[in-house]
């Protein structure tokens with residue numbers, strides 16, 4: 307009987323250890339205490355071991371009403387991204403960023419080939435025709451990341467329970483991502499709440515051209 311109980315206990319412990327995951331809940335606010343949306347929160351295991359064998363991923367950045375939708379996406383390095391054009395005009399999507407230089411010359415509909423984001427870093431998207439179109443692909447080296455919603459919150463769930471260094475990026479972030487680094491011990495607790503206050507640079511917006519508003523040639 308005792309042996310049975312011990313065996314059962316061991317089995318339960320093994321299951322618990324296997325299933326033990328953690329969650330990091332991030333809250334990002336600006337210097338005025340307002341919630342910051344579209345901030346990317348990335349957790350890197352402190353011991354350097356990320357989950358291995360992550361399958362290739364796919365993502366999408368649409369063009370709707372001559373804007374990138376969503377304006378910010380976060381993807382794992384190696385992710386293929388398609389850029390479907392839902393407008394009745396053509397777009398010419400490009401990036402000059404070091405993490406990914408590419409160009410999708412004037413097109414309507416969905417380009418035949420997705421773009422593979424194969425280097426970590428920030429990729430700024432533009433359109434040759436519509437100067438005000440700006441988008442961002444944040445390419446993460448770690449599979450553990452999330453983007454804040456309007457309430458400034460992001461949840462990194464289903465993390466292996468361990469210690470992480472966690473950082474925040476935002477298109478208007480003043481200073482460096484490294485400046486936001488926090489060590490978060492998610493080895494013990496099931497859920498850890500972490501808060502950031504970040505300084506944002508004022509948003510620089512290119513005015514939409516009135517001719518393009520009416521449709522234009524492209």
Ligand SMILES: [Cu+2]
Pocket residue numbers: 372396397398433434435436439
């Ligand atoms: Cu365009």
